[in-house]
Amino acid sequence: MSVSAIRRLILTGLLIAIGIALSIANPTFLTMDNLMTLLQEASLTGIVAIGFTLILITAGIDMSIGAVIAITSMICVNFISHTQLPAYIYIPIALAGGCAIGAINGFFITYFKLPEFIVTLATRGILAGLALIIAVKDEQGFVQNVFIEDEVFLSLGETVGPVYIVTIVFIVLAIATQFFMKRTRAGTNIYAAGANPTAARLSGINVDRTLIGTYMFSGFCAALASIFLAARMMTAMPEFGIGSELDVIASVVIGGTPFTGGVGDIWGTIIGTLFIALIKNGILKLGLSPYIQPIVIGGIIIVTVVLDVWYKHHAEKKATLAARRKAMQKEVAA
Amino acid sequence: MAKAKWMVTAAALFGLACGAASAQTVKIGYLPSTVGQALTQAWKTGIENTLKGQQNVSFQALDAQMKAEIQVTMMDDFINQGYNAIILQPIDAAALTASVKKAEGKGIPVITLNTDTKLPHAAVVTMDDEGAGYMVGQEIGKALNGKGNVAILQSPPGAQAGVEREKGFRAAMAKLYPDIKIVGAQNAAWNKDKAIEIMNSFLQVNKQLDAVFAVNDNMAEGAMIAAESAGRLGQIKIWGFNGQKSTLALIEQGKITGTAYTNAYDQGATAAKVALDLLSGAKKKGSKTEVITVPPFAATKDTVAQIKPEQRW
Amino acid sequence: MNAKSPVIKEHLVELRLFGVLLVLMVVLSLISDRFLTVDNLTNVLWSVCLIGIMTTGAIYAPITGGIDLSVASMAALAGILANVFMNVYGMNWIVAIALTLLIGAAIGWLNGIVTTKFLVPAFIVTMAAKTYLFGVAMLVSNGDQITIMQPAPFLQIGIGKFLGIPIPIYIMFALVIVSHILLKKTVFGRRAIAVGANEVSAKLTGVNPDRTRIIVYTISSVTATIAGIVMASLTQQAYAMNATGYELDVITAIVVGGTSLMGGSGSVIGALIGAVMVGFINNGLNLLDMPSALHPIATGIVILVALIMNQGISLPAVLKKWFSRPGVAEAAK
């Protein structure tokens, strides 16, 4: 069994253990409603996390996702309050906007060879500002958060049976992406571009285009999440999602996708997202003082990653040692 | 047949469980925009003092960290945990309406503080930000007897409470004192050191600046520091909003001109009382939101003495 | 002790940035007649001094190829701790500051230990630190906005003036000089750069990367603490939510200042200029009473422009790139 598989099992086990502990600590944890809201939370982060996983696989980073969420929601409310267009027209437009932003990020990163972190940090600022500028204003020019009444749009915040639509979308997107990464050439190219760009180029992969594509997908995911967020809250705010980057990053990294690129997959990200969502949801059940909660969350994140990294390191050491011994036996045989 | 029986028992048990639960404790949740603010702290104290008297009432406060998304999540959590009443300071009216609707739909009365939401709910205990802003406008107008330059230290665009206050203030200026010029309005993000920075640039641009209205006390104190270090504190009337202890002290020292004070303890207590009454059935929930207004009080050097120590938060 | 090699060559980046800064100043002074006044410039420096102070230490993380996102929370915590020591335990203000610095150092050291010994990416470690430090700050301050009324000498740190210039500015410049010397003229500086440039090679030439990194994060945290103390004194307030989001401003300043996040190079003075540049732009927008929405936009654009400049990319080169086939052109390397 591969190292990553074992790690995943451990994490899943941990997930379940915490779940059980929580449901003992507080009976209301294990109610349908709560679990569904938990999933809803996880899905909102998770959709963004899927795009972000691909970014990490290319050894990049995208700090602008939060701002993309903000501006997308602003685009939507502008359509809603200034036009009569139906949702199935302006939602695709908004999503396209997300892709466009990703394309811009990718453009600066690939053509100017700029570090991803800073480029996306810059676009983050620019988008956050733009979101405020295009935000719907009242007659005195004050930003005013529209209470969305567009039925079609709001229906996205609804549930099918007990399950929220966003959760279903998250699962579908996750499976599709995983399949895409493992079973299509484009997906393989992303791994290649992340593991060893030079080699990828030599093998005839257009790395730049691959990267731009990845950032577009990340933008798309953020935009998608934004729409569900707005639908859930029945409004859109220019500060939506800003600052949520760190949650997303934590989810993906705990899911076992490293910053070094070339490895990682969506299953891990799903587990990671659930993990963070579970902690965030569970912590509210323990009746802790709100001051202690960030300490616990930060602590758990760091401990988990420390253990994870330690285990991975340990396992690899063992593997290489074994390999060396095997090689020597081979030499004997030869 | 057997199935039916089984279901009945189950239902019975469930009912029993619920009954037991409700008989035991009443859970009241408090969800301010952020726990890290003098105002929300004072509300908390007010609420807790009221609930102390009651036996078998449990109380939990959560921190929405100034983010509407998070506040909505936490509303959901209160609902899912079957809290019996929620005292909420909505970060944004529109953003929280959905959750409030959901709670009320589940029969959980929601009492909002200061900011109302778009749909009717149990009650709103408000100091009426807009009205108080208007009052500050009047005070400054009087003090400048109708002419001069005024600057505003704003809250972040879209932060409703701040916007209401500024609207009220501007309304007063427009209506009563057309000769007073609003020479600048900048966002200091509720934040003291940002307020210092921006106040500095106000002082740079306006060689003659007569008054500053900061939409919360924190920023007012920042403005004060800047004005003081520029040696122009004397010529500038600085008005804050909320009336937290530290600011009242500064008013007594004459460093800050005034602030729109509300007795946040009372406000919190009132909210708690409403909640309890609704739960005990002493009060019936109306079809539309019951509005309880806590009148703002213009605290200045002359009037601040009327605020007793135990009313200061 | 002084470099005999031409100063110009050694400080090319700094000089170029300074040129840009001058251009910016000219433009701003054309836009607003209030800009180019001693008072205003002083104020700008005063307002960037917190970022500036943090930058002087935080810059070492990128130089070694890492990053420190915990500086802002650290600063907030520092202010609170200092206040607790002074006004709860009634310590002498100097003792209190010393103690606070000690704690700051300890936390930085912890960050360093976790990144090096437990091999966790600095990004995650400091991100988590940012979260739990905020929590600690909330816990210690009980979430209050504590106004610091005394001791008077402590308050002077932030708002006191010497020769008409606020003391924080002196502190900032002092730290910049110290940090600059530390980076360019000491063994530690050389080692930090080496670790960032090629860790393995550095290790094989007798540099201990782990030790170096631990020191780096300690320094970063200490300067953050200093910034926090200055801020507490400046705002006369101990408050967990002060300085939120400053870590990104710090990184912005560092990068605009010509330090690459890839490690192996860095310029303290550049970072200072970067911070001042951003400060100028915000100040300019304030003077013109522009809506606050423009601030992040302006900053973002400055970052991009500065980056592209630091890459030394000229327009013809860019055009050439655009018309050549991407990918293939680079395959050579």
Place this chain on the structure above:
Amino acid sequence: MSANSKNDLLLECRGIDKNYNGPQVLDGVDFSLRRGEIHALVGENGAGKSTLIKIVTGITNRNGGTIVFEGHEIPVEHSKIASEKLGIAVIYQELSLIHGMTVAQNIFLTKEPLLAGLPFIDIRKMNEMAQAMIDKYGFDLRATDIIDRLPIAQRQTVEILKALSNKASLMIMDEPTSSLTATESERLFKIIRMLKAEGITVVYISHRMEEVYDLSDRVTVLRDGKLVSVLEGEEITPAEIIRLMIGRELTEDESHHKMVKKEGDVVLEVRNLCSEGKLNDVSFKVRKGEVLGFGGLVGSGRTELMRAIYGIDPFDSGEINYLGKPYSPTVEKSIASGYGFVPEERRLQGIMGGISITGNVGIANLDSIASPAGFVSSSKELERAQEAISILNIKPPNPDHLVGNLSGGNQQKVVVGKWLIRDLKLLIVDEPTVGVDIGAKEEMYQTIDRLSKEGVAILVVSSDLPELTRLSDRIIVLRKGRIIKEFTEGVVTEEEVLRAASGIVEGGAK
């Protein structure tokens, strides 16, 4: 060339010009390849070999000249992908494989077999096809092996498979043996001949003349971007090639070297060094002024031994005496007490590419350029750098030059140079001349000779047997982490060393 050979030309380049907006890298070079021949392309670094290859493979565009492949003209605006379609494949010095992927994935990257009519990869089919190819050539590989765990030599075979899967009719190998042991090289040559037999043309770039001599049907020699000559059949001899390459004869003592016993006092003594899975009871002495060579296959524990002595990796048991005293090495201590260490992988372990020569030299000499208080004197640092530059005549002699932009040879000089300016007692050199051109190689050898004359004890690890025999006063051969043979005095032939290394030893280990 005769008329009939003319018409079976696979590739014909005429008057190729190339200048990277500035220096003329290629100047009217003609280069032609016949079907199914093994053609060596030789020349010192900077002679234009790689540029020529890049042009042929479409990585860079030529400024002038014509290229005809399989009868049709190749346009100036050409691309790597296009040339691959034509059937031109390159095996690079830095292997172009993707870590974390399986052998099969690497072989079929960007041309994975798809499920019928769908854009989805058919993984099973892919693995089967890969395995089929592997078996065809009888490599010991599995299609599902992850690349990361394979030794260099096997990765190279994957590269070759990758090329074959492109139906390549021309395969270009850039320094394929540079990081292979003798046995592995032999295996590679077998493969190359196999390819030839299949009618595939192989272009072979190497600095190792013996290989060129053994292997090639024709040799094209480049010097300073110009075609010097094309040798064929009898004309191909190592001496001749080298003469043409560097334009001068190599003198006898440069190419041959008799081992002599050195009588200096012992600098380093290692006793019964053991390290789990790496080293097994290794003991030896090295004396003042002695060059002790270490032979053996890759993975025989040579590098591990050096690292242990230097203090990078801890060892389980055994003891080390240094200058007569018991010594437990750590890198800092070793450097302080007169060690120098030139690691195996220059780019990854040796240089700091992003930093100037000054910086690279300085970091190893902090003790001598910094005050006790820890302040560095830039002027002293600069002096040390200039010293290093002048001792080894590093080109360009500009201390501010970024090491990353230097040629391989000069980079290696920097790595060595930063130690030479110290008061050196023991120098450890692991693969001194990998990827270094003939000229620089000679300089490196002379440097090592000079150091030994100055009384420095030197440990040399090398897979390049002529080099090993040329340099060493004594040769220890390691195998599976233990000393299996030691050659002292007299002349040792490469064959002897090779046979010891591969375990064919009369009387077995001593």
